[in-house]
Amino acid sequence: MTTPTILLPGDAVPAEALPSATSAPLRLGPGTRLFHETKYPSSPHTVTATHAGLLSTDAKRNTVSVLSFPNRRYIPTVNDLVIAQVQRSSQDYHHCILTPHAPLAVLGQLAFEGATKKTRPAFKPGDLVYARVLSVGVGAGTEVELTCVNPATGKADPGGLGPLQGGMVFDVSTGLAARLMKASTSGVVLLDELGAKLEKTGGFEIAIGRNGKVWVDCSGGGELAIRITVAIGRCLREMDEKDLTPKEQRKLVTRMLREMHVDV
Structure with missing residues (x-):
């Protein structure tokens, strides 16, 4: 298993960690900034971290970003x-x-x-x-x-x-918000599992904000929609408090829906 790279504000992203795609320009995600370096002509540009966090790269999209730690205060970044x-x-x-x-x-x-x-x-x-x-x-x-x-x-x-319009908003850490938005590369299967389990009930809509807000709205209405919404919120809260593996996330979804009497 590759050891995760932790960066502090101002640290340079290692060149060997950057995506190697040559057909598309490198895209900078949250937590990164491009600096022009005059001291080293052979490497005129350096990608640096703007906050502390885990280095995350997406070779398919040729993107590099720094995922913030869970309790970090949100600092607005362009395109968030x-x-x-x-x-x-x-x-x-x-x-x-x-x-x-x-x-x-x-x-x-x-x-x-x-x-x-x-x-x-x-x-x-x-x-x-x-x-x-x-x-x-x-x-x-x-x-x-x-x-x-x-x-x-x-x-x-x-x-x-x-x-x-409608729905409910749940507060999560900025770290979890970032992971939910990068679910495919951050080991998060919670939302996919909820979507599969709740498909026959009509599913739900979700909007994730990098400022630590998650909006959830269930189709239909009535008591069932309220129970589903609360179950999703409780899943998010427990996911935020614990470092759950994908297997544990699936068990969490099953348990929470059962506790909220949602027949799936």
């Missing part, structure tokens, strides 16, 4: 997907909460697919929105800006960006 709560609205912006300890982020009134002054979504304080971090600014006093469209296409890419 987040679940924001609208605190208030002004003429041009919705002012949103990403985390309780951080300044409000701004979301443009027209930053939605096909939005015009007449068709833009109307939010009330407390409403939720699934958005992407567009910019974080530089220096003190700068605001984090969010968007619900791809700036290049004007489309809600990936699908699901925009208002989140």
